[in-house]
Each structure stands twice: as structure tokens, then as C-alpha cells.
Amino acid sequence: MTLALGVFQVLFLIVGAPLTRGIIARIKARLQRRRGASIWRPYADLGKLFRKEDLAPPASSPVFRLAPRLLFAVALAAAAFVPVLQPSALLASLGDFVLMVYLLALGRFFLALGAMDGGSAFGGMGASRDALISTLAEAPFLLGLTAVSISARNPSIAGIVGWALRQNFFDISAVHILAFTALSMVVLAESGRMPVDNPATHLELTMIHEAMTLEYSGPSLALLEWASAVKLNVMLALLISLFGPWGMATNLAPAALGIALGAYLVKMLLLMVVLAVIESSVAKLRMYLVPDFLGVATALSVLAVIFTMIARR
Amino acid sequence: MVWDNTFWAFLALVGVIVPLSQLGGRVKPIRALGTLLLLAGIVAGISVAGVCFWQGTPVTLRLPSVAAFPLSLTIDRLGAFFLLLICSVSLPVGIFSMSYVAHHYEAGKARWMWALLSLFILSMSVVVTASTGFAFLAGWELMTLVSAGLILVEGDSEDRIHNVSIYLLMMHAGAAAVVAAFFLYWPYAHGLEFASIRSASANLPAGPRTVLFLLAFVGFGTKAGIIPFHLWLPRAHPIAPSPISALMSGVMLKTAVYGFVRFGFDFLRGGPWWSGYLVLAAGAVSGLLGVLYAIGEHDLKRLLAYHSVENIGIIYLGLGSSLLFLANGAPQWAALALIAALLHTLNHAYFKSLLFLGAGAISHSTHTLDLEEHGGLLRRMPVTGMAFLVGCCSIVGLPLFNGFVSEWLTFRSFLHGSALSATAARIVLPLMIGVLALIGGLAAACFVKVYGVAFLGRPRSVEAERAGEVPPTMRIGMVLLALNCILLGVFPLLVLSSLARLVQVLVPGSTAPEEIGSISRVIPWVAVTLLGTLAVMLAARRTRRSAATWACGLPALTSRMQYTSTAFSKPIRSVFAFVYKPDRRVELLPADQPYFPASISYRSVRTTSFEKLLYRPAVDAIVAVAYQVRRLQTGNIQVYLLYIFLTLVSLLVYLRFLR
Numbered sequence: 001m002t003l004a005l006g007v008f009q010v011l012f013l014i015v016g017a018p019l020t021r022g023i024i025a026r027i028k029a030r031l032q033r034r035r036g037a038s039i040w041r042p043y044a045d046l047g048k049l050f051r052k053e054d055l056a057p058p059a060s061s062p063v064f065r066l067a068p069r070l071l072f073a074v075a076l077a078a079a080a081f082v083p084v085l086q087p088s089a090l091l092a093s094l095g096d097f098v099l100m101v102y103l104l105a106l107g108r109f110f111l112a113l114g115a116m117d118g119g120s121a122f123g124g125m126g127a128s129r130d131a132l133i134s135t136l137a138e139a140p141f142l143l144g145l146t147a148v149s150i151s152a153r154n155p156s157i158a159g160i161v162g163w164a165l166r167q168n169f170f171d172i173s174a175v176h177i178l179a180f181t182a183l184s185m186v187v188l189a190e191s192g193r194m195p196v197d198n199p200a201t202h203l204e205l206t207m208i209h210e211a212m213t214l215e216y217s218g219p220s221l222a223l224l225e226w227a228s229a230v231k232l233n234v235m236l237a238l239l240i241s242l243f244g245p246w247g248m249a250t251n252l253a254p255a256a257l258g259i260a261l262g263a264y265l266v267k268m269l270l271l272m273v274v275l276a277v278i279e280s281s282v283a284k285l286r287m288y289l290v291p292d293f294l295g296v297a298t299a300l301s302v303l304a305v306i307f308t309m310i311a312r313r
Numbered sequence: 314m315v316w317d318n319t320f321w322a323f324l325a326l327v328g329v330i331v332p333l334s335q336l337g338g339r340v341k342p343i344r345a346l347g348t349l350l351l352l353a354g355i356v357a358g359i360s361v362a363g364v365c366f367w368q369g370t371p372v373t374l375r376l377p378s379v380a381a382f383p384l385s386l387t388i389d390r391l392g393a394f395f396l397l398l399i400c401s402v403s404l405p406v407g408i409f410s411m412s413y414v415a416h417h418y419e420a421g422k423a424r425w426m427w428a429l430l431s432l433f434i435l436s437m438s439v440v441v442t443a444s445t446g447f448a449f450l451a452g453w454e455l456m457t458l459v460s461a462g463l464i465l466v467e468g469d470s471e472d473r474i475h476n477v478s479i480y481l482l483m484m485h486a487g488a489a490a491v492v493a494a495f496f497l498y499w500p501y502a503h504g505l506e507f508a509s510i511r512s513a514s515a516n517l518p519a520g521p522r523t524v525l526f527l528l529a530f531v532g533f534g535t536k537a538g539i540i541p542f543h544l545w546l547p548r549a550h551p552i553a554p555s556p557i558s559a560l561m562s563g564v565m566l567k568t569a570v571y572g573f574v575r576f577g578f579d580f581l582r583g584g585p586w587w588s589g590y591l592v593l594a595a596g597a598v599s600g601l602l603g604v605l606y607a608i609g610e611h612d613l614k615r616l617l618a619y620h621s622v623e624n625i626g627i628i629y630l631g632l633g634s635s636l637l638f639l640a641n642g643a644p645q646w647a648a649l650a651l652i653a654a655l656l657h658t659l660n661h662a663y664f665k666s667l668l669f670l671g672a673g674a675i676s677h678s679t680h681t682l683d684l685e686e687h688g689g690l691l692r693r694m695p696v697t698g699m700a701f702l703v704g705c706c707s708i709v710g711l712p713l714f715n716g717f718v719s720e721w722l723t724f725r726s727f728l729h730g731s732a733l734s735a736t737a738a739r740i741v742l743p744l745m746i747g748v749l750a751l752i753g754g755l756a757a758a759c760f761v762k763v764y765g766v767a768f769l770g771r772p773r774s775v776e777a778e779r780a781g782e783v784p785p786t787m788r789i790g791m792v793l794l795a796l797n798c799i800l801l802g803v804f805p806l807l808v809l810s811s812l813a814r815l816v817q818v819l820v821p822g823s824t825a826p827e828e829i830g831s832i833s834r835v836i837p838w839v840a841v842t843l844l845g846t847l848a849v850m851l852a853a854r855r856t857r858r859s860a861a862t863w864a865c866g867l868p869a870l871t872s873r874m875q876y877t878s879t880a881f882s883k884p885i886r887s888v889f890a891f892v893y894k895p896d897r898r899v900e901l902l903p904a905d906q907p908y909f910p911a912s913i914s915y916r917s918v919r920t921t922s923f924e925k926l927l928y929r930p931a932v933d934a935i936v937a938v939a940y941q942v943r944r945l946q947t948g949n950i951q952v953y954l955l956y957i958f959l960t961l962v963s964l965l966v967y968l969r970f971l972r
Contacts, residue, residue: 055860059771061691061698066851073846077839091842094835098724099712102753103839106711109757116765116876119689120862124876127765131758132884138754139747142724146746150731215862223850291888298747305743308731 001252006080006090013079013237017229018042020236020272027276042229049222057215059119067114068216068223074107075230082234083161083241085260086249092158097145100157101138104190104231108134111212111224118215122204126211133196133208133290137189140297144183147175147304148242161241161248169246178304180243185297187239189290191232194279196290206284236275240267316372319361320388324374326354328435332428344424351431352407358400358438365393367811373444383506384451387444390815391579395441395571398659401797402563402666403434409670409790410556416677416784417554418466425466426554433459433560440568446495446505453491453568457484460565463557464549473552480549483542487535494528494576497521507580514580526584529576530591536569537625540599541923546622547606551614551682555673558614562621563666570628570658577636578651578819589637590741596633597748600626604755605892608762608885611684611878613672616763617665620708623752624661628654630749631723634730637738639820646729648816648823653722655812660715660801664707667794671701674787675767678780684766684878688773693780698768700791705760707798710753713840715801718809718832723749725828755885762881771872803840806833894922 022039029036038044056064080090081100091099112130115123149155151173152163189196192209202210213224241248247263249256285293331354334347365372365388376384388396410430414423436459439452461477495505501521502513517525531542538546550558577584584591603622610616631654638647674697675690676682691698707714727749730742772778782788801808806829813825864870886893896918901910945956 054857056857057862058859059689059692060859061689061769063691063702063769065857066847069847069850070843072850073843076846077842080842091835091838094831094838096725096831098721099835099839101750102710102712102717102721105709105753105757106706106713109706109709109711109761112761113765113769116761117769118862119770119872119875120864120870121874121876124765124770124881127761128876128881128884131761131881132888135751135754135758135885136888138750142750143744143747146728146743149728150743153732155725155728219853287884288887302744302747305747306740308743309736309739 002086002088003090005086005252005257006088009082009084009086009089010076010079012084013082013233014076014226014230017226017233018046020233020268021229023269024272024276024279027273028280031276031280042225046222046226049217049225050219052218054218054220056220057118057120060117060215063110063113064117064215065220067110067117068220068227070110071107072223072227072230074103075227075234078103078107079230079234081157082237083158083245083248084237084264085257086252087161087165087241087245088158092161093156095157096155097149097157097160098142098155101141101145105134105138107227107231115212115215120215122207122211122214125204126208126214129208129287130212133189133294136291136294137186137297140182140294140301141186141190143298143301143305144179144186145242147179147301147308150305150308151175157238157241161245164242165245165248165250173307175304175307176243178300178307180239182297182301182304183239183242185293185300187232187235188278189294189297191235192228193232193275195282195285196293198284206287236268236271237264240264240271316361316364317374319357320372320374320386323354323358323361323438324386324435326350326357327431327438330354331431335424335428335431338424341420344427348407348411348427351427351434352404354431355400355404355407355434358396359404362388362393362396362400366390366397366815369811369814376448382447383445383504384448385444385506386439386442386448387507388442389444390811390818391571391574392442394655394659394812394815395567396438398567398662399434399437399441399564402662402794403560405790405793406556406559406563406666406670407790408793409559409673409787411786412784413554413556413673413677413787422466426463429459429463429466430557430560433463433557433565437564437568441571444507446498446507446510449572450488450492450495453488453572456565456568457481457488460549460553460557460561464553467552467554476548476552480545483535483545487532487542490528490532490535491572494525494532497525497528507575511580514582517581519585522581523585526577526581526588529573529581530588530595533569533573533576534595537566537573537629538569538599538622539595539625539629540602540622541927543599543603543622544923544928547615547618550618550621551612555614555669555676558617558672559666559669562618562669563662566621566625567658567662570625570632570654573632574651574655574819577632582821583639583647584636586640589633589635589640589738592629592633592636593741593745594633596626596629596631597745598626599623599629600752601748601755602892604752604759605885605889608755608759608882609893611766613675613682613684613763613767614669616684616759617668617672620668620756620759621661621665623756624657624665624708627720627723627749627752628657628661630654630745631657631719631726634723634726634742634745635820637730637742638726638733641733641735641738643729643733644820644822645824645826646726648813648820649722649729649826649828650726651816651820652809652812652826652829653719653726655816656722656805656808657716657719659808660707660719660798663794663797663801664704664714664716667700667704667791667798668708670787670791670794671697671704674783674791675780677783677787679774679776681774681776684763686774687767687777688872688875689769689771689777690780691768693772693777694782696788697783697791700788700795701768702764703795703798705764707802709757709760711757712836713799713802713843715798715805718802718805718836720749720753721832722828758885759882762878766876766878766881770875771870773872773875773877803836804833805829805836809833 112127115127152160197208249260331351338344371389373387436455443449502509535542607619635650707716710716710720
């Protein structure tokens with residue numbers, strides 16, 4: 001039963017990922033007083049792309065085809081680390097947060113290689129910019145997770161979530177506020193959202209993630225798009241489970257699971273609204289201001305780690 | 314007994330028979346036989362080291378020696394681990410060299426290459442199996458000299474001799490510290506045998522303890538190439554022949570780690586309370602600056618040499634955290650950190666020698682090591698390309714490859730720091746997670762650059778366009794190392810269980826950490842998940858077509874439109890400009906017509922701050938002292954007679970009155 005629930009959680013995160021994107025786009029449209037496309041639109045896009053043929057530049061090597069598929073496999077593996085309905089997931093107690101972060105790094109590494117393999121200027125441009133951002137995001141990502149893991153005295157994500165569930169919401173410490181802020185900034189940077197990257201533009205002066213996927217088409221592009229949607233979904237679910245797990249089912253009774261699902265959807269919707277508001281109200285940062293943005297995240301996460309020591313007393 | 318004989322056979326083959334057959338062999342078959350005997354000797358070494366490492370029964374050899382300078386070799390578990398490292402890297406490197414040496418050197422030089430290569434392996438093996446200080450120092454010195462000889466086989470241009478002299482000078486400065494460390498033990502241990510040194514260490518006063526620790530730190534740190542003692546490393550490694558670079562970076566640096574572990578853990582059982590912070594700081598600085606300097610390079614071998622500094626930094630992070638845990642009375646976690654450091658030592662040996670062999674293969678096919686002249690090599694050299702990719706993934710520390718396991722263990726040891734009682738350690742150790750994460754991120758950026766520019770995209774030069782796959786033995790060498798990287802990445806328990814037993818001896822009061830079990834359980838699951846998903850997706854056959862990218866209206870994309878290595882690293886170099894401090898000059902000719910220049914020249918020179926601020930003043934001071942000393946040398950025979958007379962008088966005075 002737990003296994004089945006674990007599998008369900010992974011499928012839920014993966015299948016629901018395009019919907020997350022669709023809803024964010026819809027909320028953004030509404031904030032900009034447009035009607036916006038249907039929230040199911042991303043599924044239609046994926047379906048269309050999967051039916052098309054797969055084009056590759058003549059100079060490219062097998063890495064070009066491997067990259068999107070590996071990225072998707074990594075997104076799937078990362079989804080197995082995040083608790084959704086219950087404070088556990090397939091790999092959440094066996095593996096720890098370091099493994100999860102490094103799995104995402106594996107995907108990013110191959111995404112950048114695939115971009116370089118296209119042999120045009122844009123792939124290299126995107127890969128180079130992404131290298132800067134992901135390099136600087138790595139430290140706050142791990143330090144933020146370190147801070148909560150020290151508070152919970154448990155390195156596994158399941159352990160941290162289980163600990164957080166036992167805490168009173170109103171007892172939340174400065175560590176959590178700092179770590180949450182730092183990790184939210186990292187999520188924005190890692191999933192290529194505003195103000196670090198604009199997912200809605202193909203302007204060569206600014207694009208990062210879109211530049212890396214520019215040479216891809218058909219099923220490869222579909223897998224890339226889906227994988228990055230899954231990554232966003234997984235990161236948001238990770239934030240929810242680490243910092244607001246309340247409502248999760250502690251037993252396997254259908255009622256508890258129903259409440260957990262409802263609570264998760266409400267929290268997710270809340271995050272999506274916040275994301276849409278940020279994206280509609282903030283301008284994209286200049287490329288060389290992004291290090292400052294991530295520097296703030298790093299400083300916050302360092303403070304979070306230092307505060308764990310004070311919070312214990 | 315059988316293993317004693319195997320070890321004898323290893324020493325005889327590698328130390329005597331192979332060099333003699335190469336240098337003395339008149340006909341080609343004898344020299345070819347010598348090459349095969351070298352490989353056979355290495356296999357013997359692997360088997361005896363493997364048995365000693367996995368079973369833990371030491372093998373001891375007593376060599377004939379003069380009483381005051383006892384020579385004996387013992388393979389204990391620590392020595393066996395390092396002997397295994399040396400031999401298991403030497404075998405693929407030896408196989409690689411078979412066609413590499415034949416292609417690159419004429420017969421006269423090839424003989425010296427093989428003879429010195431064999432002696433190089435012998436010297437490193439002696440260092441890690443020595444059980445007396447004398448044998449250790451003999452191996453240590455031989456190792457330095459033979460490696461310098463190997464660099465000079467390649468050529469003897471002025472530049473090369475300059476770099477080799479810097480190498481020799483710094484090595485001997487380091488060796489002086491090591492010699493001093495051994496002789497500081499003499500009054501306490503009454504000899505140079507490791508056994509007596511070990512027992513003397515238990516009741517050593519605090520003063521000599523501190524001095525010994527610092528001597529070991531500086532002496533072995535110089536050999537390991539930690540910053541600021543790294544100056545020789547990016548000079549000496551790139552100019553050696555590629556298989557030798559692989560051995561120098563992959564293996565020779567590790568003998569320094571061995572020496573430091575032998576002194577710091579086996580003899581001294583941890584250093585003063587601040588030793589952990591010192592080693593952590595050295596590791597963090599080496600790791601960060603090493604990888605930052607690497608990103609700025611586009612000469613493949615210099616880049617890899619700087620990555621050696623980085624990885625030694627990661628190893629020292631593990632060692633430092635272990636010392637800090639020891640000083641805070643937490644042997645359990647000290648053991649974890651030491652296991653992480655030792656495993657990273659082995660992992661680095663595999664992936665770094667793989668990458669250096671790959672660099673050799675690239676230069677074999679394209680005749681250049683400049684990344685900007687490569688491009689599109691994966692399609693032209695598929696086996697080399699895939700092996701190199703494995704090396705890149707391993708050095709970056711991506712899951713399923715060996716570098717990840719040791720970095721993960723290091724991360725977990727830092728995490729345990731939060732449970733210590735000392736406040737400073739409790740803050741510093743978890744923050745080191747951030748440092749290691751930044752190092753990892755920068756390394757990933759650097760190897761995306763290396764692999765993307767060299768192996769992917771379009772060829773950037775005619776040589777790269779014409780490049781072809783390297784001969785079979787070179788491919789076998791690289792594939793063997795790549796398989797090691799994957800094997801240890803997915804099934805780390807192969808080494809970890811014995812390593813844990815080794816560390817229990819080095820860190821008394823520890824048991825096998827639970828992390829060993831947890832990483833060994835989770836990685837295969839991750840592998841199954843990733844490879845399963847990948848297999849399903851790759852199995853889905855789709856219509857595929859190759860189509861040229863739209864070139865924005867131009868006839869076609871050219872290789873000049875691709876991002877270069879320099880362009881790729883530009884954002885990171887700008888953000889970390891305070892590290893590089895480049896000296897840029899733009900010159901317009903003629904100077905009075907800035908808007909219509911006939912020619913523009915641009916020059917950007919990077920000298921590291923260490924050369925400017927640390928080494929230059931030191932060298933100037935030494936030269937100044939030397940000038941003063943030279944005044945004594947007048948060349949006048951009467952003055953020299955006066956010196957002799959004064960010396961005689963002062964000695965007589967000393968003997969009569971002062972003694």
C-alpha cells in the first residue's frame with residue numbers, strides 16, 4: 001500500500017506537471033487582464049510535439065538525443081524523493097537531499113551538453129549562462145536544505161518532513177523563515193522563472209533555458225518541456241513538504257489521504273498564485289545582477305545554518 | 314608466503330628486469346618482451362595489494378641493508394590500499410602507453426620512456442609500502458627525480474628546463490620538511506622504523522607534536538599541490554607526456570595524501586586542536602581557487618592540472634573534517650570523513666588519469682591541446698569520446714559515477730559537524746557544505762565547457778575535422794579506467810567495506826559508519842530508475858531526420874559561430890574577476906588615430922596573485938641573501954686559507970671550552 005502510494009505520488013507529480021504550468025500561465029493571463037489559454041493547453045502542446053518528427057542538426061552526436069531523455073529520467077527520479085500525500089516517498093528515506101540535488105545536477109549537465117551539441121551560437125550561449133546560474137545556485141540550495149536537516153536532525157527528506165509534521169506551526173523558527181526564503185529564490189533560479197530567466201520569451205539577449213532548447217524539436221522538445229515542468233513541480237512540492245507539510249496523511253485511511261490531497265492542492269495553488277504575481281510584477285534581472293540575487297540567497301542560507309546552532313539552545 | 318614471492322616478483326620486474334631489458338635490450342623483441350613483463354609485474358602488484366587490502370594480512374619483506382639505514386617494506390592495509398591505487402592505474406596507463414610511446418618517440422627515447430616509467434611505478438610503490446623512514450625517503454627522492462627525467466625525455470627546450478627546475482626545487486623544499494619530520498622523531502623513537510615511530514608517538518610532548526604536524530602538512534602539502542604550494546603543479550604536469558601526466562596527477566599526488574595520512578593519523582593520531590581548521594582552510598582554498606583557475610584555461614592539460622589542485626582540495630576537506638572530529642572526540646564521524654577522503658583519493662586517481670589519457674588521445678589525433686581547435690570529436694573518436702564523458706561525469710561528482718560517492722560521504726561528514734559540542738566546529742563544518750557545493754557547481758560548469766567545446770558541436774579546425782579514432786591499446790586503457798569509474802560509482806561497497814576496516818585501525822574507537830550501507834543501497838536503485846526510464850524512452854523508435862539549423866538568413870552555420878571555450882567561461886570569469894585580476898592591454902596603432910587604427914592588438918596576461926605576492930618576494934629575498942653570501946667568495950687563495958684557519962681555531966675553541 002505504501003509502495004502503491006509512493007508510485008502514485010511520482011505519477012501525480014509527473015502527470016500533473018504540465019497542469020501546474022498551465023494554471024500559472026492562466027493566472028498570469030488573468031493578472032494581465034487577458035483571458036489566457038486553457039489550463040490544459042500544455043498537454044495539447046506536448047501531444048502535438050510527440051506526434052512530430054525528431055530533427056537533429058547534422059553536426060550533432062548521440063549526446064544530442066540522449067540529453068532530453070536523461071533529463072526526463074532525472075526529473076522522474078527526483079520526483080521519487082518528494083513526499084506529497086504522506087511524509088514518505090519511494091526514495092525519500094533511502095536517499096537524502098544531497099543525492100536529490102546532485103541528481104538534478106546530472107540532468108542539468110546533460111542538458112547543457114545537448115545544447116552545446118547543436119553546433120550553433122545559441123546553444124553555447126544558453127549553456128554558458130545556465131552554467132553561471134546553476135553554479136551559484138548550488139551552494140544556497142544545499143545550505144538551505146542543510147539548515148532544515150540540522151533542525152530536524154535527519155538527513156533524509158522523509159525524516160525532515162516527518163519531523164516538521166510533529167512541530168507546531170506557530171513554533172516555527174527563524175531558521176525556517178531564512179531557509180524558506182533562500183530555497184524559494186533558488187527555486188526561481190533553478191526552474192528558470194522570473195526574475196532570473198523569462199520562460200515566455202525567445203529574445204537572444206536574455207534567454208537562457210529557451211536558448212538551450214532552441215535546436216530541439218518533436219518528441220525531444222516535448223521531453224525537455226515536460227522534464228522542466230516536472231522539475232518546477234517537484235521543487236514546489238519540495239518547498240511545500242519541507243516548510244508546510246501540515247495536512248499530510250499520517251496513516252493510510254482514505255479520509256486522511258483525501259484531506260492530504262485537498263491540503264496539497266490548496267497549498268500548491270497558493271504557491272502558483274504567488275509565482276504568477278511575482279512573474280507579472282517583477283522585471284527580469286540583468287544577467288550580471290543574477291549573481292547578486294543568488295548571493296542574497298546564499299547569505300540567507302548561511303545565516304539559516306548559523307541560526308540552527310542558536311535555535312537549539 | 315606465496316604473496317611474499319608475488320611482491321618480490323613485482324619489485325624485481327618493475328625495478329630491475331624491465332628497466333634493464335629496455336636500456337640493455339639490443340633487439341626489438343627483447344624490448345617488447347620487457348613491456349609485457351612490465352604489465353605482468355603490475356598485475357602481480359595488483360594481486361598482492363588486493364589480497365592485503367581485502368584480507369588485511371600484511372606482507373613484509375626485509376631487504377639487505379646497512380644497520381643504520383634499515384630497508385624494509387611492509388604492505389599493511391593502508392599501504393595495500395595505496396599500492397592497489399598505484400598498480401590499478403598503472404596497468405591501463407601501461408596499456409595505453411604501448412601504442413602512444415611507439416607513435417610518439419623514436420626508439421632511443423622510447424627505451425628511456427619505458428625504463429623510467431617502470432622505475433617511476435617502483436618508486437611510488439616503495440613510498441607507500443616502506444616501513445622505515447629510510448626506505449620511504451629513498452622512494453620519495455627517486456620518485457621526484459624519475460618523474461623529472463620523464464618530463465625531460467619529451468624534450469629539453471629552455472622553457473621546459475625552467476619549469477622542471479621549479480618542479481625539482483619545490484619538491485626538494487617539500488622533501489626537506491619530510492626529512493626534518495623523520496629526524497625530529499629520532500630522539501624519541503631511536504630509529505626510523507615505522508613501528509618504533511608509532512609507539513614513540515603515543516607519549517610525545519606537545520611541542521614536537523605540533524612541529525611534526527606542521528612539517529608533515531607543509532612537506533606533503535607541497536607534493537600534493539595544495540594552494541599556496543601548488544605553483545609547480547600546473548607547470549610540470551602539462552609538459553609531461555600524457556601517460557606520465559596521468560600517473561603524476563592520478564597517482565604521484567596520492568603518495569602525498571598517503572604520507573599525510575600516515576603521519577597525521579597513523580603516527581600522530583590527530584593533530585593539535587587547530588589542525589582540522591588549518592587543513593579545512595587549505596582544502597577549501599585549494600578547491601575553490603583550483604577550479605576557478607581551471608575554468609579560465611583553454612589548454613586541456615593545464616586545465617586538468619588545475620583540477621588536480623581542486624580535487625586534492627576536496628580530499629583535504631575530508632581530511633580536515635576528520636582531524637576536527639578527532640580533536641572534538643568524535644571518532645565515529647572522524648572515521649566517516651577519513652573514509653570519504655581516502656575514497657576520493659582512489660576515485661580521483663581513476664578519473665583524472667582517464668582524463669589525462671583522453672587528453673593524450675586527443676592530442677594524438679588532432680596534434681593540439683588547445684580546446685579552441687577541437688570540436689565535434691565525439692563523432693570522430695566515439696570510444697575516446699564516451700570514455701572521456703565518463704571521466705567528466707565522475708570528476709564533476711554526478712550520481713552513478715565514482716566521484717559522487719566520495720563527495721557524498723564528505724557532505725555527510727560535514728553534516729554530522731552540527732552535532733558537535735564545540736561552537737566553532739559546529740558552525741564551520743556545516744558551512745563547508747556550501748563550499749563543497751560551490752566547488753562542485755564550478756567543476757560542472759568547467760566540464761560542460763571542456764566536453765561541449767572539445768567533443769560536441771562542429772569541428773573548429775582542419776585537424777579536428779580530420780581526426781580519427783586512436784589505436785586499440787589506447788582505447789583499451791581508457792575504457793578500463795572508465796569501467797572502474799562506473800563500477801565504483803554504482804557498487805561502492807566493493808571498496809568501502811575494506812576501507813571501513815582500514816579506517817577502524819587508523820581511528821581507534823570507531824565502527825563502520827552507517828552511511829556506507831545507505832549509499833550502497835540507494836545508488837543501485839537510482840541507477841535502475843534512471844536507466845530503466847532511459848531504456849524505455851530510447852526504445853521508442855520515432856521518425857528521425859537530420860536537418861540543418863536555420864542560420865538567420867546566412868548560407869550555413871560555420872564553426873566560428875559556435876561559442877568558444879573563452880566565451881563560455883566569460884560569465885563566470887567576470888563574476889569571479891577578483892580572483893583572476895587579469896592584466897589587459899589594448900594597443901591601437903597608430904596611437905594618434907584612435908578611430909581609424911591600422912591594427913589593434915589585445916593582450917591579456919594572468920599571473921596568479923601567489924606568484925606576485927608570495928613567490929616573487931621569497932625568490933627576491935633568497936637572491937638578495939645569495940648576493941651577500943657571494944662576497945665571501947673572493948677567489949683569493951689567501952682569504953680561503955684564512956677561512957680554513959678561522960674554522961680550525963673556532964673548532965678548537967669549541968672543543969676545549971664550550972663542550
